[in-house]
Amino acid sequence: MQKNLLAFVDDIYEDLELWYPKLRLEAAGYGMVLAAPEVKLYTGKHGYPAYADALLKEVSSADYCGLLIPGGFMPDKLRRDPKVKQLTVEFFEAGKLVAFICHGGWIPISARILKGRRVTGSLGIKDDLENAGAVWVDEPVVVDGNLVSSRTPRDLPAFGEAMVQFLNPENKNKSAAAPALLAPSLDGKERELKRVMLRDFLK
Secondary structure, three states: OOOEEEEEOOOOEOHHHHHHHHHHHHHOOOEEEEEEOOOOEEEOOOOOEEEOOEEHHHOOHHHOOEEEEOOEOHHHHHOOOHHHHHHHHHHHHOOOEEEEEHHHHHHHHHHOOOOOOEEOOOHHHHHHHHHOOOEEOOOOEEEEOOEEEEOOHHHHHHHHHHHHHHHOHHHHHHHHOOOOOOOOOOOHHHHHHHHHHHHHHOO
């Protein structure tokens, strides 16, 4: 069974929207590979660093069980890359997880996979999502088939939990019984990182 997910990264990604899901999925036993135009250090919207593990042009969707698309300004740049759109379509058509949050929806829009699907995202791209044929829903997390979407960093606990439930449907009832505000598997270090990053985001 594949236990790694792929995530897109580039400069001015939304820090929390990458690192919270990454840590949540690692706590659930999954790895995450960060793919970018170059293998180098990238800087988030709030200054948090992320080092790319792989070149976008070299990765294959067949090697991963899902895709994470964080927000920030990064998706508006990467949505123009044909390989990014190709990978997004491949994950979607294979029935694998395609998870996006906030402005991350720009990439599925450009990949043309949202027609007739229920999704959410930042209010700032509501019109873009609807113009792409999606039905925008004002909820913390929306799951439609293999699409999992959320609105903003404030929805990250629900977003992370929905990703884990999609990948481990047999654990759905167990996860639903856990406290809603914090994923049950996070250790002290991960809780502290979330607290510090959220504090910086809310400044």
